[in-house]
Amino acid sequence: MVDSNDILKLSAAFGIRAEYKTEMFPSFLSDVRSKKVCLVCDRNTEAFAVPVCDWLKGSGVACTLFRYDEYEPVADETHCAAAAKALAGCDYALAVGAGTLNDICKYVTFLQGKECGVLATAASMDGYSSGVTPLIKNGFKITENAHTVKHVLLDFGILCSAPKIMTGAGAGDILAKYCCLTDWKISHLLTGEPLNEEAAGLMRVALQKCVDEIDGIRACGKEGVDSLMRALLISGYAMVIAGNSRPASGAEHHMSHFLEMDFLRRGKPIPLHGVKVGLGTMVSLRMYHRLAETDRGFPGKEEVLREAEKLPQPEFVRDVLASLQCPTRFSQIGVSEDTVRDMLFNCYKIRDRFTIMTLYNRYDLMRGAADALIAEFY
């Protein structure tokens, strides 16, 4: 079993050099000293990029800065093309941002055969350590191959000052692992799908550490955000160990993807990944707990009930999300009630992966549950 206590060593095992800020980032500096570095930021993260650029230049590193002229760029063709142009003359890209900028840099440098890293500006999602990247192409969300970053730079001065909703999104993406791991377990029990104990165990321990630190996370304190950031990195490593996204993605992610397609279709800005996943997590948890009250039988019910008993109530997740200024109802993110109803009946079709959503729809449990789920969460 890999040791999740030493996130720096664990990251190194996956080819990523994670570094906490001390006097800036000496290990990173020694790795990029002979490279031409380009920092990629947006209007929100420019304030964090400029001092790093100055520091690199002051240390003798050739460094340029590319800034998107927007507060919230999206990872689509236009933005990737702009980054590709900016990165043409350099050989290392450092994203200064969270999900979107990291995705753009990972993808573009992968295509250009260059290295990249990220100065994480928010503990908002678990893509920092992943080797794939979600992109919008022709108005569709797709997952493209990329490579993993060489460096993840962690500065708690920055991470703790991120907007609360971003830390809340990260908490939503981690609390979701309760459901991902349980979906995986019930699929193992009911369908015989292989369960990788090492990956699941690693994720479970990281999740538990976050729950132990939940007050610190709610307060966006250093210890809390540290445990959250570790768990977000570990989520990527657990997926590598499992060879798929099972440890980090279940029905709540299918709900999120389903809604994302609706936002894209309507040309509306997409809410943060972890915000949607957090909402889906509450729905999944309620679905698990409702099973004890239903008379309907289905194969493997006893096993599923046993797993459900180990899960927290959705109110726990709701309180955490609310304290971090995240929406706790679907109506707050700008989707229609009809779309949410459609999601409850159809999002399980997005992937051929057995989850609580598959179970509800396969055994006709959703018809009796949808109204109550909508009343509680819409």
Ligand SMILES: [Zn+2]
């Ligand atoms: Zn996620």
